[in-house]
Amino acid sequence: MEIPDGLQYWTADQIAECLPVGDDTYRRLWEITAGASNPKPLGGDGTGGTTEWPEVRDDCGNQPRSFWKLLTEEQQKDIVQAYRERD
Numbered sequence: 001m002e003i004p005d006g007l008q009y010w011t012a013d014q015i016a017e018c019l020p021v022g023d024d025t026y027r028r029l030w031e032i033t034a035g036a037s038n039p040k041p042l043g044g045d046g047t048g049g050t051t052e053w054p055e056v057r058d059d060c061g062n063q064p065r066s067f068w069k070l071l072t073e074e075q076q077k078d079i080v081q082a083y084r085e086r087d
Contacts, residue, residue: 001076019082036061
């Protein structure tokens with residue numbers, strides 16, 4: 001299953017907290033967050049490793065491009081459905 005357009009900018013913790021995903025998916029996303037290598041810098045003004053613009057990078061372990069393949073098909077479907085049904 002493909003990552004929906006726009007979701008590639010999110011991080012695993014944002015998906016867990018901002019989308020109504022199931023318990024299994026929620027737990028898995030927090031496991032990914034805790035174990036992520038090279039996490040995406042937090043948003044900010046450019047100081048202290050922060051960035052002002054949304055980044056999509058393949059080297060950030062907490063962004064979908066890096067962790068999507070680690071999810072089960074059911075977890076991917078859960079996230080995609082929740083993302084499509086958001087406000």
